[in-house]
Structure formats: structure tokens, C-alpha cells
Amino acid sequence: MQFKxxxxxRTMVGTVRALTQDRFKGRALKYMDGSFPWENMKELAELGILGMAVPEEYGGLGLPVFDTALVLEEIAKGCYTTAMAVLGEVGTQTKIIASFAPESIKRRVLPKVCSGDLILAICMTEPHAGTDVANYRTNTEVRGDKLLLNGAKTLISRVDEAGMFIVFTRINKQPGRAGIGCVLIERDTPGxxxxxxxxxxxxxxxxxxxxxxxxxPLENLILREDGFKxxxxxxxxxxxLNPSISLGLAEGAFEEAIHYARDRTAFGRPIGEFQGMRWKLAEMYRDIEVGRSMLYRACATANPFPDPYEAAIAKIYCNEMAIRVTSEAIQVHGGYGFTxxxxxxxxxxxxxxxxxxxxTTETLKELVGKQLMTDFPDKDGFLAMGTF
Structure with missing residues (x-):
């Protein structure tokens, strides 16, 4: 199967690659202190990248998940911090607003996302519960034409930069997953x-x-009870999109490893000429290509959202693969790789x-495992799954 x-x-990916390699890569180290890559985001906004997930009628490009993944993959090859910042603009929070928010919210929020004037954040994890959504305690009470939000969230990205937050919340204290919806809150809201x-x-x-x-205001209630699905x-x-960043990080590390293996010499010749090093590079390349195929296939299922099981296995593999490949890239560099x-x-x-x-990978493995135990066909096996 080929993805042409x-x-x-190709033009979009080439443009983003040139920008990433020429500018973002050289700036990456200075963002390790937690500062936000505003200058990079401004340049990406000018290219329309921040509006990839926004429908055209709100000033965006309205591109498929596949195109968005390609761009994040390329940015991650140069600067992880910038890739994660962009993920916040093209990922779940924007998709939720574009798909489910009232028209007034869409027109107020989405054009500003495209221009880079508004950073979005999503609030899911609570101090006592992350994956265990059924035990979220944050609650929104509907009072006529007003909402009253109480609770706590943790491990939230872009809090200092975001102007608006999508909050996963229980509605009117309805228990379990059935009680989960979401609201939009601005950072200057009292409380x-x-x-x-x-x-x-x-x-x-x-x-x-x-x-x-x-x-x-009541219009900030994006999804009510039974909104969790x-x-x-x-x-x-x-x-x-998360694994597209993992894939890009693995590719970026691999590119660095290839360059180093060609330039670094030991015992009178480049270290890339030693069999042990060549095999290491071959295995890294193999793992990257497997991950790319799995991820691109998952992206291709989006209509408008990806198949949950294809996305899950792509994420599991790419996440774990990136850890292996980037670790091996450090090994190729020897002690310098640790600096x-x-x-x-x-x-x-x-x-x-x-x-x-x-x-988490454990959660997704459980998701896939349950599906296999329930739905995997007894008679025709993989043939009946219709994968190809």
C-alpha cells in the first residue's frame, strides 16, 4: 500500500520542512526552559498552518487529518515544543469547537485560531483521575441561561498562553461517563x-x-450530558496527531544519526562503515517505515474522525517506536548524544x-484487546476484517 x-x-510539506530546518531547529534549544515559541507560531499562522483544522467558512484551510499529521511530523523533526504548540491549535480542542459548538462560538473563536491571535487549551486530567473519565469530579450546573463551573484540572498545556479552555466536565452532577460534556471558559473569568x-x-x-x-453564559455549553461519545x-x-509528532521525532533523530555516522571517524574510517552501526541504522529505519505506514493508514480512515482502533494501534506503535529510535540515535552519538x-x-x-x-499505551492496548475479543471473526480471520 502506497500513500502518494x-x-x-508536497508543496505544503516542503514549505514547512524548509521553515523548520532553516529557523525552528536552530531556535529549539531556547524553548527548553518552558518559554512558548511565539515567533514560530506567527510564521506558521502566516502560512495558514494554524487553520488546517478550521473549516474554510471560518477562515481556515479545512484540511483532512492526514495533511495535518504530515505537517506536525515535519515540524517535530526540528522542534518538539513548536510541534506541541501547533497540536493545540489543530487538535482536539479545535475539532470540538468546529464540530459541536454553537455558531456564535465558532465565529468568535475559529478565525482567531487561524490568525494565531488565540491559543486554545484542553482540560481533561484531574488530580485523582486521568484516563478514568467516569470518576471526574469537575461539574457544571445549568442555571437558566447561566452555567456555574466548579472543579480542578491538572497537567494542562499552554495555560499561560491560552485565552480559552475546553473543559471536560460533568453536567448537573450526572454520574458516570453519561454525565460528561464540555464547556468553554475564558482565562479572565472570575474564579x-x-x-x-x-x-x-x-x-x-x-x-x-x-x-x-x-x-x-449558556452558549459556552458545547456538549451536554451524553456528550462523551x-x-x-x-x-x-x-x-x-500525537503519533505524528512521535514519528517526526524519530525521523529527526534518525537524520541526525545518519549525518553523525558519516562524519564521525574511529580507527581511521567513518563509524557508519562498521557492520554493527549499519545494522543499528537499518533497524531504526525499518521501525520508522512501519510506523509511517500504520499512521498514514489510520489517518486515511478519518471521515471526519479516524477509526478508533486503527488510530489506537498506530499511536501505540509510533509512541513506543519513537522512544526506541531516539534512544538508539543517542547511542550512535556516544557521549555527545547525552549533551x-x-x-x-x-x-x-x-x-x-x-x-x-x-x-496511554496501556489504555489503548486494553481498548484494542477488548475489541478483538468481541469482534474478531472466527471463520475468516484477518480476511474478514476488510483492512485491505
Missing amino acids: LTEDQ FIVTGRHHTMGGENLASITFENCEL KLLNAFNTQRC DEYPVSRFYRGARYGTLGGG
Whole structure:
């Protein structure tokens, strides 16, 4: 199976690659302190990249998940922090607004996302529950034409930069997953309090937020009770975009390893001429190509959201593959790979995030395993699955 890019896709990827390699890559180290890559985001906004997931009627490009994944993959080859910042604009939060929000919200929010004037964040994880959505305690009470939001969220990206937040919340204290919906809140809302910050090994800052009697207009209720299934469908987009960053990090580390193996000499010849090193590079390349095929196939299922099981297995593989490949790239570099001066150490630190965000690998393996036990056909096996 081959995925042939259109001329428009090739032009887009080539443009983003040139920008990433010429500018973003050289700036990557300075963002490791948790600062936000505003200058990179501005340049991407000018290209229309931040509006990839926004429908054309709101000023965006309205591109498929596949195109978005291609761009994130390319950005990640140069700067993990920038790739994660872009993910916040083209991922779940934007998809939720574009797919489910009232028209007034769409027209107020989406054009600003495209221009780079508004950063979005999503609030899911709670101090006592991450994957266990059924035990979320954050609650929104509907009071006539007003909403009252109370609760706490943690490990939230872009808190200091975001102007608006999509909050997964229980509605009217209805229990279980059936009670989960989401609301939109602006950061200057009274009762919105940042209670703690956490610097990550990848360079990003995460934060904790408390909502204390935050009063919101009724139109900010994006999804009511029984909205969790819709939210999960939108979240399947993230399960293609998160691994696209993992894939890009692996590719970026591999490119660095190839260059180093050609330039570094030992015992009078380039280290890439030793069989042990060549085999290591071959295995890294093999793993990357397997991941690319799995991810691109999952992206191709999006209509408008990716197949949950294809996305899950692509995410599991690419996340774990990126950790292996970036670690091996450090090994190729020897002691230099352990230093900040060489990009491979940053690629490795960024890759470690993939298995944690957007659904842990353990959660996704359980999801796929349950589906196999229930739906895998007894008679025709893989043939009946219709994969090809």
C-alpha cells in the first residue's frame, strides 16, 4: 500500500520542512526552559498552518487529518515544543469547537485560531483521575441561561498562553461517563485560578487549574450530558496527531544519526562503515517505515474522525517506536548524544511524552484487546476484517 502525496501536499510539506530546518531547529534549544515559541507560531499562522483544522467558512484551510499529521511530523523533526504548540491549535480542542459548538462560538473563536491571535487549551486530567473519565469530579450546573463551573484540572498545556479552555466536565452532577460534556471558559473569568506549575523533561510547562464558581453564559455549553461519545470521536483525531509528532521525532533523530555516522571517524574510517552501526541504522529505519505506514493508514480512515482502533494501534506503535529510535540515535552519538548541544537528546526527551498523552499505551492496548475479543471473526480471520 502506497500513500502518494498530491502536488499541493508536497508543496505544503516542503514549505514547512524548509521553515523548520532553516529557523525552528536552530531556535529549539531556547524553548527548553518552558518559554512558548511565539515567533514560530506567527510564521506558521502566516502560512495558514494554524487553520488546517478550521473549516474554510471560518477562515481556515479545512484540511483532512492526514495533511495535518504530515505537517506536525515535519515540524517535530526540528522542534518538539513548536510541534506541541501547533497540536493545540489543530487538535482536539479545535475539532470540538468546529464540530459541536454553537455558531456564535465558532465565529468568535475559529478565525482567531487561524490568525494565531488565540491559543486554545484542553482540560481533561484531574488530580485523582486521568484516563478514568467516569470518576471526574469537575461539574457544571445549568442555571437558566447561566452555567456555574466548579472543579480542578491538572497537567494542562499552554495555560499561560491560552485565552480559552475546553473543559471536560460533568453536567448537573450526572454520574458516570453519561454525565460528561464540555464547556468553554475564558482565562479572565472570575474564579479561574492557576494553582501550580510543572516543568517537563520535554521542555514544556504544564499547570494545575481550579474553577471556583465560574459563571459562564449558556452558549459556552458545547456538549451536554451524553456528550462523551462525541468527545471521544473528536479525541480520535488526537490519536493520529500525537503519533505524528512521535514519528517526526524519530525521523529527526534518525537524520541526525545518519549525518553523525558519516562524519564521525574511529580507527581511521567513518563509524557508519562498521557492520554493527549499519545494522543499528537499518533497524531504526525499518521501525520508522512501519510506523509511517500504520499512521498514514489510520489517518486515511478519518471521515471526519479516524477509526478508533486503527488510530489506537498506530499511536501505540509510533509512541513506543519513537522512544526506541531516539534512544538508539543517542547511542550512535556516544557521549555527545547525552549533551544538550546535540539535538538527539531533545528528541528523546520529547518522545517520552507520546505514550502518556492522548490515551496511554496501556489504555489503548486494553481498548484494542477488548475489541478483538468481541469482534474478531472466527471463520475468516484477518480476511474478514476488510483492512485491505
